[in-house]
Amino acid sequence: MASSVPVLLLLCLAAVASAQLSSTFYDTSCPNALSTIKSAVTAAVNKENRMGASLLRLHFHDCFVQGCDASVLLNDTATFTGEQTALPNAGSIRGFGVIDSIKAQVEAICPQTVSCADILAVAARDSVVALGGPSWTVPLGRRDSTTASLSLANSDLPPPFFNLSQLVTAFSNKGLSTTEMVTLSGAHTIGQAQCKNFRDHIYNDTDINAAFATSLKANCPRPTGSGDANLAPLDTTTPYTFDNAYYKNLLNQKGLLHSDQELFNGGSTDNTVRNFASNSASFGSAFAAAMVKMGNLSPLTGSQGQIRLTCSKVN
Template sequence: MMKISSLIACIVLFISSWRTVNGQLCPAFYEKTCPSALSTIKAAVKQAVAKEKRMGASLLRLHFHDCFVNGCDGSILLDDTPTFTGEKTAAPNNNSVRGFDVIDNIKSKLEAVCSGVVSCADILAVAARDSVVELGGPSWTVMLGRRDSTTASQGSANTSIPAPTLNLTALISSFRAQGLSTTDLVALSGSHTIGQARCTNFRARIYNETKINTLFASSLKANCPSASGSGDNNLAPLDRLTPTFFENNYYKNLKSQKGLLHSDQQLFMGGSTDSQVTKYSLDQNTFFKDFAAAMVKMGNIKPLTGTKGQIRKNCRKPN
């Protein structure tokens, strides 16, 4: 239970956020306006992940891909309109990002108990945390009070979300552009201990790269033909051992040259991030601690607060 002093401080922030355009995020933002918000989201995520383990990784990825495009504002959830082309069909998202139906379900439940109060951007942030916990990973205190954007940008999604083809220097630059450090980069990349990737995103690695475990590469080729356009959407787990359990196997895989994506293996290629990968491969508790801290930091990328944006009643379209 939050201490009374902390709750009072949050209430002050809540009130002030409506008076200023730069309100701060606060963990108790819905304490008075929608007390059941967090429990409602948690129950829905628990149900979705129980139905399909992979959904945990998908919900985590939604939050990541949202925050990297003009901040954590729920823009990734918007369908196209006559005035803008949304982010769902951007190259990093098309035929890849999923879980929209789960977010719709959560939003519907929240609208039934406290209409127009909980933002879609906050739903994404809480669902990401709850998904990680459901799959055995760490928890963290989610800062709340984000508001939703009224527009989206396919162009920004194409340029801001780091591609699986990036080398280490480009990855560091991409994360730095969002205010995230190299430590954050390596810690957040650990999210690839769960989930799957499409053949089109790892084909070049398994057929053309030399810094890859030979048996690992061979085992992937049957489901990912060398010809472009053939089997592009066939899936492979990012961590073959435990793809639905959140732990530190991802880093152990990198040390064995079994990173599925080019961008994954770049973190352990004789460069500046090798030592951090080694540390996480040996110490899961440190990885969990750093991952949780990095998620809080990522969730604070340019949030809309105060009078900016809106609280969408339908996450797929502006009010």
């Protein structure tokens, strides 16, 4: 019996940790918070379809560095260098203006109540829904960090040149399984990537459809530095619809990034890709569950951190 006590204790601690976030967190303190965020996200995505992918990516890039604490939104200060100039972020993460606008609208109805971290989590969900994807209930109650980490952003965010083993490790380090890694990669069914991030794949890799590679080369010339910022859709089939076409593309060797095609390249994740490619409902439910789990990465709660008045700076 004695040996079961630590196990029981761990289970209790796990329950306490998961209970720190609650879907009803703002029901009393700011009952119109979620509807305000949803309206703003829907308007932003209707204005520019690409914004849905950008807001989803902001949440991902936030959670993988220090946990889901809105650290990615902090501008550089005299005391720390933020995450926005890290290699995976520089010149590519966007949507800050939309988040600032949402924060201002929420502040107007509920001063210093709703965190920037929660806004990112809800905006990610609402972006997916706005583009035809699944919905999920977002646990709330995150608080905002008072610092950010350039070094962690450089080390913890998986770059587009990672191979399968490196991707598995990067997600495992965050407590996410290999299947959840494949699932969350499905976010690339929307959005665009810069030429500098897929140039090596279209010129040097063999696991790519030849006609697909050729179609991309005109907009992504060979000399490094030429056309680096030129964009191509991560999913050429339905670039502005959140669906399972990303996985169908992988079956045809039409993954835009090296890291995308690594998910279907004779390795351990091939069957998961096949499943999601053939079963849209399976992907949708798996994605919703994986997003909730990712959104639970090391949140600040209770008296930790703060509720920032402006998302780009500490109070």
